[in-house]
Amino acid sequence: MYNNILIESLDSFGRGIAHINGKVIFVKNALPEEIVDIKILINKKRYSEAIVLKYIKLSPKRVKSICPYFNKCGGCHLLYYNYLDSIDFKYNKVKDLFIKNKINVKNIDVVANTNYLEYRNKISLKIINKKIGFYKDSTHELVEIDKCLIANSSINKVIKCYKLLNINNGELIIRVNSNNEILLIIKSSNNNYNIEIEKLKKEIKLVGIVYNNKVIYGNDFYYERINNKLFKISYDSFFQVNPYITSKLFNLVSDNIDQDSTVLDLYSGVGTLGIIASTKAKYVYSVEIVKNAVLNGNKNALLNKVNNIKFFLGDVSKIVNKLNVEFNTLIIDPPRCGLDKETIKFIKDKLC
Ligand SMILES: C[S@@+](CC[C@H](N)C(=O)[O-])C[C@H]1O[C@@H](n2cnc3c(N)ncnc32)[C@H](O)[C@@H]1O
Incomplete structure (x- = not known):
C-alpha cells in the first residue's frame, strides 16, 4: 500500500496517472488533483496498475455516479467525472493528438450531448446461467443488471422481460430506432430456442429476432430516420449509437x-x-x-x-x-x- 499519492493527470482510458519513484502508476477511479492511498494490483517493469483504497482529498470535479453498477460493470468509465469536465478532458486529448502529430487544426468544436443518459440505441449483454448483465472490466465475470442508464428506455424494457427469451447462456444484442422499434440479435451455443414471441410483442415493438445468424421472427434489419434521411440497417451493420450526435x-x-x-x-x-x-x-x-x-x-x-x-x-x-x-x-x-x-x-x- 502507498499513502498520499497525488494524481497528476488522466490517461486515454480515463485512469489517473501518478508517479512513485519515477515509475508511472495507472490508478482506476482517480481524478487529477486527488490524493489517494493505493494498492498496486499489477506490477510491470515500466508501469504499475493500482486501485484506490482511500480518498484523502477529492477533486471538486468528482460527482457521485448515479449508476448502481458503476465501478462493477466494465461499461462507462468516467461516470464519476462531471460531464462538462469529462468533455474538456476528451477535447484536450484530441488537441494533444493533433499537436503531437503536427496537424494544424484551427478550431476544434465539441458537440455535447443534450442528455448523457438514455441515449444509446444499441447494447450487448451477456446471459450466463439465465442471469443477464455486462462483464466486469477485463474479466468474464458477470455483473447482473436490471437496467442500463445510458441505454434507450425501450432497451431497458427488453432487459425487464428478457426471461421471455428463455436463454440459459449466450449474448443478447438489443438495437432500437427512434420509433422504439426493437431488433434482437441472439448468439447461443444452443441451436434450439424457445422464445415466447407473442408475450414479448406485448411488451415491446419487436421488428425482428436473429438467432445464431438466422431470422426466426420478422426481419434481420430495421430502419432509422435521421435529418430526414432514411437508412436500412442490417443486424450486422454498424450504425452510430447516439442519434442526437x-x-x-x-x-x-x-x-x-x-x-x-x-x-x-x-x-x-x-x-x-x-x-x-x-x-x-x-x-x-x-x-x-x-x-x-x-x-x-x-x-x-x-x-x-x-x-x-x-x-x-x-x-x-x-x-x-x-x-x-x-x-x-x-x-x-x-x-x-x-x-x-x-x-x-x-x-x-x-x-x-
Ligand atoms: C465507426 S464505423 C463508421 C461507419 C459510418 N461512417 C457511419 O458513420 O455510420 C466503422 C466502419 O468501418 C467498417 N470497417 C472496419 N474495418 C474495416 C476495413 N478494414 N475496411 C473497410 N471497412 C471496415 C465497419 O464495418 C464499420 O462499418
Whole structure:
C-alpha cells in the first residue's frame, strides 16, 4: 500500500496517472488533483496498475455516479467525472493528438450531448446461467443488471422481460430506432430456442429476432430516420449509437462538403456520411468491409434518391490503392483500432 499519492493527470482510458519513484502508476477511479492511498494490483517493469483504497482529498470535479453498477460493470468509465469536465478532458486529448502529430487544426468544436443518459440505441449483454448483465472490466465475470442508464428506455424494457427469451447462456444484442422499434440479435451455443414471441410483442415493438445468424421472427434489419434521411440497417451493420450526435455529425459533414467536390468515404458503414455528402458533392466513392452494410448502402442511396454514390466492398487497406479514383475530399471514420499503416500512407501520398 502507498499513502498520499497525488494524481497528476488522466490517461486515454480515463485512469489517473501518478508517479512513485519515477515509475508511472495507472490508478482506476482517480481524478487529477486527488490524493489517494493505493494498492498496486499489477506490477510491470515500466508501469504499475493500482486501485484506490482511500480518498484523502477529492477533486471538486468528482460527482457521485448515479449508476448502481458503476465501478462493477466494465461499461462507462468516467461516470464519476462531471460531464462538462469529462468533455474538456476528451477535447484536450484530441488537441494533444493533433499537436503531437503536427496537424494544424484551427478550431476544434465539441458537440455535447443534450442528455448523457438514455441515449444509446444499441447494447450487448451477456446471459450466463439465465442471469443477464455486462462483464466486469477485463474479466468474464458477470455483473447482473436490471437496467442500463445510458441505454434507450425501450432497451431497458427488453432487459425487464428478457426471461421471455428463455436463454440459459449466450449474448443478447438489443438495437432500437427512434420509433422504439426493437431488433434482437441472439448468439447461443444452443441451436434450439424457445422464445415466447407473442408475450414479448406485448411488451415491446419487436421488428425482428436473429438467432445464431438466422431470422426466426420478422426481419434481420430495421430502419432509422435521421435529418430526414432514411437508412436500412442490417443486424450486422454498424450504425452510430447516439442519434442526437449523429444528427449533428450529419450537419457537420454537410457543412464541410464543397459543391462539385469528389469525396472518398472510407469505412462507410450503411452509407450514412457518404449519402449526406452526396447531396452537395459531384460524386462519392464509399468503401466498407461488411457485405450487408454495402448492400444497405446501395439500398439507402435508392431510398434517399441519391444517384451520385458508388460503394466498394472490401478491406480499405487492401483495396484503397486499387480503386483508381480521383478525389479531393476525404471522410474517414474507422473502427476503434484506427487506421493501419497502408491506409495512412495512401492518405499521405494522395493529400499531403
Ligand atoms: C465507426 S464505423 C463508421 C461507419 C459510418 N461512417 C457511419 O458513420 O455510420 C466503422 C466502419 O468501418 C467498417 N470497417 C472496419 N474495418 C474495416 C476495413 N478494414 N475496411 C473497410 N471497412 C471496415 C465497419 O464495418 C464499420 O462499418
